[in-house]
Structures are given as structure tokens and as C-alpha cells.
Amino acid sequence: MKVAWRIVYLAIFALMVFGQAAELRAQQPATEEGRSRFRTIDIFIDSRSTPLAAYQVEFEATNGVVKIVGIEGGEPEAFRHPPVYDPKAIQRDRVIIASFSTATASTLPRGKTRVATIHIQVSGDQEPKFEIKLQTAGDSQGHKISAQATFEERKAP
């Protein structure tokens, strides 16, 4: 008889422990931090000695599950306002951003400049790889210029 009671007590104890564990699991965020995390990618354009007045850049992850969750303006005043994006491309989490400035050539940035920042959410275990392509860049006269686009993932502070 005592054995039977012990089994009952053990069963109740096990149920309580299981219940609490289940409750704890339920309280955890839907996406665990280890599987869903946010990253910051800075986009640079190097126009060398030419003042940069306009650009269009394509940026995408070549693997992994990546969602774009914000597009921030750049560092110089000319590109402080966040660039516009192509709504059709972003549905496939490929972003095509573009911006221009009507400022005078003397106030436009030259050399390597952070023109935008892409905020992303990464899900799953796979670390994403990214690709960037400069589609076009122009000077204040509207002429196409030679430039290079790069990106850097910002380190968490």
C-alpha cells in the first residue's frame, strides 16, 4: 500500500515539475534569442575624390533567413535622410536602396562614406553571408561616376 502511495506522490511531483517546466517554456519568447537575433550592417560608398550626389545599391543575403527591419540614413548630412527602397525587392528580402542630394558639390561627401545602415533580423542557426552591388552612382551634375560599394557588420557594443 505504501508503495502505491509513493508512486502516486511521485507521479504528482513529476506532474508538478513537468507543469512548471512547461509553464517556463511558455513564458519564453516565441523566438529564442539564440535563433532570432538582430544585426546592423553599414553600407559604404567610396567615390574617391569625386563628390557623391546620388547612388543606388543592391544588398542581399545569399544564405540564411534574413529579414530587413529598418533602413537608416547615412553619416553625412547629404545622406542623413533614410534612402528609399524598392517595395517589390524587399518582399524577397533583397533590398535596393537609392538616395540623392541636391547639395552643392563642395558639401557632398568624397572618399569612403557611410551612406546607409541596414537593420536586419537573422533567424535560424545558419550565419548569413551578404552581397552588395553598386548599381549606379552620380555626381552633382548628374554624371555617372566610378565608385565602390562595401558593407561592414557593426560589432555589438
Place this chain on the structure above:
Amino acid sequence: MTQCRLLKTFQNRSSRRKEALICDRSRKDGPRKWSLLTSAAEVGLGTSPRPLRLVVPVSGSLILFVLLLLSGCMKRPSTLSPLPGSASGTAPGFNGGGGLTRSAVPMTPLGADEVWILARGDQTKNEAADDMPGSGALMAKLEEKMVEMPLKHTDVRASVNGYLGSVEVIQKFHNPYSSKIEAVYVFPLPHNAAVNEFIMTIGDRRIRGIIRERTEAERIYQDAKQQGYVASLLTEERPNLFTQSVANIEPGKEIDVNIRYFHTLDYVDGWYEFVFPMVVGPRFNPPGMTNGIGSAARGQQGVTGQTTEVQYLRPHERTSHDISLELDVEASVAIEQFECRTHQVISEAASPSHVTVSLNPLDTLPNKDLVFRYRVAGDRIKSALVAHRDDRGGFFTLMLYPPQEIQEMPRQPLELVFVLDCSGSMNGRPIAQAKAAIERGLGLLQRGDSFQLITFSTTASQFGDKPLEATPENVRSGLRYLRSVNSEGGTMMIEGIKAALDFRHDPRRVRFVCFLTDGFIGNETQILGAIHERLGASRIFSFGIGSSVNRYLLDHMARQGRGAVAYLGLKDSAAQIMEDFFERISHPAMTDLAVDWGALHVTEIFPRELPDLFSGRPVILTGRYSGQAVSAIHVNGKAAGQPLQVAIPATSGGATATHPALPSVWARMKIADLTEQSTYAPDPELPDAIKQVALDYSLMSAFTAFVAVDSSRRTEGTEGTTVPVAVPVPEGVKYDTTVEEK
């Protein structure tokens, strides 16, 4: 002379303020007043230049009640504690979930004077709403208590070109409390607003929000919130009702959210109207409904059981949130007259066709719609087409005015059914305005007409078994009936719809059903579906009564009812609005419209069903086109059985892109059309169709949402406490008859 006794001074640890409790002893007979003085000298949060004062009237019975209520607190130290950063849920100051509230603890010795300490503890659910979390930044006085809100200011910058408006709304959120918060604000926008830009500003950094499928955006926002990132989310609850959520606002920090939208202006009886809604009216939801819009008292989140809930300030409370507005109107032709009856404005005519308007700084309480009207020169406005072409193709809008000929056609006998909303939200000035309008309407009836009066609140009742001939005796009798009705109870509008549309049509007369209501309901879909189902030969004219009516419902009732809408503000002439209505219906409408687009190849025109054209009321069509508009467009129709034609000179603008808002306006109209279809012909594919249009054109809809996350920095601590932005009830609406108090 006021005699005050200092009872206790203490340091508010959360806000670093010095606070003092004093008792006004000068009033021996009347209720005594207790004051919490807050020194501004050490203000860390908030910027009030003078001491902030809370005055609480205290009666003996209240003291006894509070002492009893709080007897369990005796053992607890009377300290001021910061707002606990609860992992989820609502601010304790708002739903009584524990945390930072004001409680009263008796201080020894308990003698003849009532001695309290105003303290912040982690208990007292019922008093939670009387204070705000943590800061001591509550500003109050006996008559009207200023309540600090996480939404500090709304700045509106609007411009109008022709009849297209572009509006930027900047909502400035801040955290005046001592721990992190999530601010949630339910607010209105025009129901035809094409919201296509969303930018979150943190300091001098601006992050553009991304349009996403709604559930996906909500998931991203929740993830960011839980992980401590600053994030914002904009969702649409109704076409004219939105929720803004901003997560992880740190103490003392500010975050701005910029929203931009385009819309077309209404044209009513010679006036263009620019409307900016400022507050959501308290809605009634029929029993059993859970996806409506709940109206709760400040601090009582969740009591309504609705998926969307608006919290309202009590009558003696005033929000710290204010609003500024600047409007720039370029009409392209001379403006003859302009006015704003709803607000005090400062206006300047920069040129004959250009007016600038700004809200007077003395009139910044966001508790009613701003309506600015202007009339342009010329006896008669002509129909006109405006167009835009870009890499997506051509888009146009056509404002189609009724032809002059219908003004000269004879009046037909009328069957007028007045349907009056007598629910609690209409109590006071709104029902008085509605009655005055109907009274004038009865006076304008002619021999040969007939009429019926129907009232509805929780149930519907009517004046006669059937419409009565408009004889002087019947009209007098109708007036007596009208004067006897009162406003109270719920808004079971469906009962009014049934009573108004479910009886046999008299073929000798043209039947017009006039709904006079504020439209404060949460079941718009059910109402619009019922109108579509029961309309028959009737035409519905809806009259929005009040300072902040549900324009989405009123406009769509008229649209589904193939009539027109009019708005009667609290300061407008009720007689005039009814005379304008009679002028409109005294001429036959131009019906059976068909458009010959000439050389234009036109597709996807909205609204899909061309409405009837009534005198003084143009309709706006929008569509896509290809080809060149080289010849005039012709609109053919009938009025009183006679064929009529309107010719419109068409200039599509060719390759010149002069109206970049048009693609957004067209896409918004398409979404509205698909949404309307879903009210009477539910189709599982409609949500996907709406979502795809919204994603392709970066537009808000019921199935899409804007989300923005700042992933560059993680705030410390947990996700913070949710603080709903409580709003005032609209001007003229009585709190007691509309807001649930539990």
C-alpha cells in the same frame, strides 16, 4: 487665508524630486484638501518650471475607506520605489497589475487631523489610474488634472495641391517615468489616407520602417521588444483607425515617429474640405463581439474584452499631449473664401490662390476633427482629369461633377425616412443638433411627399406603422414624437438599418433614408454588409453628427447606399445642412453612368460600380491608363429618364510626372474597394489580394504593417511596461454615457 500644515517631506527616489505632503486646514466644514507638492528644483524628468501640485479632496468617509483598504500596508515601509520593469503586461498604473501606484498609509500619531503619506508601493489596484509610473511628474489640480502621457506632442504638416493632400504626422513620444516603457497609441487618420511612409527618429538618426505582412511585422516587433531593441510598429485596426506601438523607450528619452500619407479632398456644395481627425470617439460593440473597438477608462486596460481598446481620460483629467498643425493650400485658381469653424486658426493669403493656415497655440487640445474649407472662384467647377505616369505605368483621378442640366429638372415626390441614433454617445449637443436638422427637414416637405421617423439605441422604434403623408397634421405629430425622444443606451445600428430598409417601397416616390449618427460603433463591417443586402430602391444619405465622428462608416454607408454624406458639427447650422440636402435631392440624380474614355486605354477603375451623381456632389474615380489622351472623355447617363452627357477635356500629362501621389491614391482606392467587397461578399482570396496591393505600393492596410527596429543598440533590462496613451472623449461627447468604468 489658506492655512497649510506640512505633514511630511520625502525624496522621490525614482524621479529625484523632493516632495511634500501638506494639509489645507483652512476649510473646517467643507472637504479638506491634501496636496502633494513637488519641487521642480531637482527635476530629472519633466521640465515644469514651477512646483507641481496635486490637490485631492478628502471627505471623512473616503479617508476611512482608504485607511481600511490599506490597513494591510501598515507593515510596509512607506517608500517611493521605481516602476518595476515587469516583463510583460501593462503598466501597473494602468491596469492595476502591481508596481508603482499611489497609496495612502496612516502616519502616527493618528490624531484629530487626518494624516497621510502619499507613497508609491506595489499594491492598490483600484487607485492605480490616479497616478502615473515613477516620476512624480503628475500635474494636477482639483478642477482639471493634467495627466502626463508618453505621447508628448503631435505635429501635423499638410499641403494641398488642387484636391490632392499630402500630410506628414510627427508623433513625439517620450518617457517621463523612471523605467523603460512601451507606448501604445490608438489614433485616427482619414479613412482614405494612403499611408506610405514611416520613419522612426532617435536623436538625429532616422530609420525608415519597412512594410510587411501584418503578422510578420508584429512578430518582428515582439522579438525586438523582448530582446530590448528600440522598435516601432504601425498597424491598421480600421481604415480610419491605427495603433502606434513604440517599444523600449528608456527613461528620459524621446522617439519620434513620422507618418506620411496622401489623400483626396472632399468637395461639398462648392467647398473643398481638408479634414484632420484628432481623436477616436468611444465605440459601442454589440454583445458577443470581441474584435471591436473597446472604450475603457484610463487605467482599466482589458475591461472591454475587445482586440483594440482606447483608454479615455475622465472628465476632470486633461492630457499633456497637445497638437500643432500647419496647412498650405495651393488651389491653382483663386480662392474666394476659406474658413475653419472647428478650431481657432491663424491664416494668411499668400496669393489669390495660396493660403497658409496654422493652429492657434491656444487651441491645441486634440479632442475634435479639424475641418478647413475653401471655395474657389468660378460659378461652376468643371470636371477634370489629372494623371501621372512612371515606370509602373499611368495613373489618373477624375473628379466628375454633375452637369448643370439636372439643376433645371423638376422635383419628384419624396419618401423620406429619418433614422436617428439615440444612443448614449449622442447625448447632449449631438442629439440636439440632429433633432434640429430633422425638424427643419420635416418643415421642408411638400404635399405629395411622405415621411417616417425611426429611432434606435439598444432597440429601434418608429413613429408610424408606415410612412405618412406629409400633411400639416402629420408633420406636427411627427415633431411632437421627435421632441419626446431621449438618448441613452447602446448603439444597435443594425436594428435601425432593418427598420429603415425592411419595408415595401412606394413606387410613386423616390425613397431617401437619412441616417443621423456619430457612427461610434465597432461593427462597421456588419452594418455595411446589411446595407448592401437590404438597400433595394432606397438611397442612403448619412449625416455625421458631432465633433469627431466615424467618417469611415458614414462615408461608406452613403457609398453603399448610393447616396452622399454630410457632416454636421456642433457649431454648424443644423437647418442649413438640411436645406443643402433638400436642394440636392430636389433635383434628379444622374444615374446609369457610363464613361467613354476615348483614346485612353483604361483599366482597374475604382470605385468599381459608378455611383449616381447628385447635385453639388462630385465623385472621384481613379484608375490606370495607357495610351495618350488626345480626345475628350464623355460621361453618359440619365436623369429623370432623359439622357445626359458630360464632356471632359483630357490631358494626361504625357510623360510629365506631376502628381507622384497618384499611384498611392489609386492603390488605396483599390484596397478600399476590395475591403468593401469583403463586407458583403466574403472571399478567402480577398485578404491576399489586399495584402499584395499594399506591399507593392508600400501602403498600410488591414493585412500589412510598418515595422522599424534599431538593431544598433540594446537597451538594458527587460522589455518594460506597456503604457497606453489615454485620450480625451471628443468635444460634445459625454464620458458618463460612453466609457466603461469597472
